[in-house]
Amino acid sequence: MSATDKLLDVQHAIVEFHIGGLVGGSLLVAVNDVSFSLDMDRPEIFTLAGESGSGKTTLSRLLLRDLEPTRGRVLFEGRDLATIRNRSEFKEFMRKVQPVFQNPFETFSPLRRVDAYLFDTAVNFGMATDRRAAVQVVDDALQNVGLSLEEVSRRYPHELSGGQTQRVSVARALISQPKLILADEPVSMVDASLRMEIVNLFRKLRDTQKVSVIYITHDLATAYYISDRIAIMLRGCIVESGPVDDVLNRPFHPYTKLLIESVPEPAPKDREAWARHISLGTTEVKEYGRVGCKFAGRCPQVMDICREIDPPDVQVERRMVKCYLYTEHTGEPSPGKPT
């Protein structure tokens, strides 16, 4: 498969931040050797899941070219994002990759009418020459999210509900007819009774508009509900990735197991299991700086090798797991095999 069959191809991306003072300080690897790709002609919902501080947002900034990788490459439609140099090329890229942010009330200025953003986007990306010509484009985008220009026109953000504002935010992203939407925690600030309509919307967009969606979240239940594939992140590394049914129904990596076990079930039948004690990482920086597997300090199945060398990516069935428990050494007893 050549590189151009891929809509998005992240190859061994590494992002390092320098923390501490001018002299001394230390390096924090926020994204650590991350690779994944999305196919060009098969739109899908790809979830990046992980706890706070796992590098999800840094990775999304990388994909939006808001940040350049320290090492590694991000290719969009076969083109390295680092080679985008001038404004018009960047605009062309922005037209194809659009973000949806977490808090709908912070996305829009409270002093500005929400439809103004939609018209601006349409004109800026050349979808229409002026405001009047943009009416059709804007209305189409709003129809796709179940709203109409009539409902939204001349309204300020506070006059719409959280769910509606978030739908307008998705409509804005749709105006330029993107190939990829990056949604960073799009439902965490939306009221519980309106949350599912946003989630359903992404599924509808994938099926009708052929848009791929990267859904960034820590909510595994909604991730299971809508996504096709999932990647679990821990301290900058993808520790397990694969089809969502496989990963969430039968997790392999001990961290994924812990994560799924910790999702509170909305039924009071399994309270005892959920109340079993777990150990938490004290500080994020400590785990980021850990040599070897980042989960070694909390892993119930930890081995000596986990603390020394970074575990390799192991292909098991249809998924990838970054764990020594699954390294294949059949003949000799490997240092990684549990006894």
Added chain:
Amino acid sequence: MALVSVQDICAYYRTEIYGISRTVRAVDGVSFELNPNEIYGVAGESSCGKTTLIKVISGNIKPPLKVYSGSVNYHFWSHDVDMLHISPEELRDNLRWKEISYVMQGSMSVLNPVRKIIKTFEDIVDTHEGIPDKKKFFEQAREHVNRLGLPTEVLTSYPHQLSGGMRQRVAIALATVFQPSLIIADEPTTALDVVVQRGVLQMIKDIQAMSNNTVLLVTHDMAVHANVADRVMIMYAGRIAEEAPTEIIFNAPLHPYTQHLINSLPMIGERSNKVSLRGAPPSLANPPSGCRFHERCPYVMDICRTEVPELVTVRDGHRVACHLVKENSL
């Protein structure tokens, strides 16, 4: 006997600007009781009056919030307190932190970023009990955090050095220094991810089991209530929609709103189609007539548009406000 009995509270925000007055009916006729030794959950969407209810219960009533009717009575083992007619001095000296403490959502904004955690402990203890012996105080603080399962290092750390979950647990440790009778936790885990959330809630449960006090846990996350609370109250637009023991709320909910909240929760391993309710939560400045849920209710009847449903007891400990449900029907 109940630890706190709240009777028919009506608390409104009233503002008057240039002669235009606006009343937000944040809490409208709410009555319930908190028993000793239980975790009581309050659930509801944003702007349904959860936080206002907490303000009233904790005696933190400042304009424009005003309590128009009702009473909040505390029954401590030694004495009773009428929360709405208490002097600010007595509230500060005898109740806050000693009997009632409060865990807030953003632990980062609770802790002073330029002071070590131990200094915040010192401030609190010094204000409420005084510190005669510094060495002894440090020893007590260390014992306290260790008992709650936190490492001693947190005391000498600055807030930014700790992870979000650790900070929230420090905030809980601060709230429990004096073993209060009532701990109010307002969305204590909303900004946290599932693993950390589990750790923080386990800590709250442990503290409750250790000192047999009452925890008022407010969160919009029904799944948290399912795993932590003993009884749950569902609020909608400033009123109680339903109140019952956790098992009943989840297995046999009667109010259409509760039913929706529970049925719309996605679960791993199950992918049936989930939908949102039509419409949006009502504005409390201009709430709908009759049942406040009628505009969004799938079973709406004529009577719902005009008459406010009473909160009726359908069986022991299970109260519902819906015209579909009759008193003592179960």
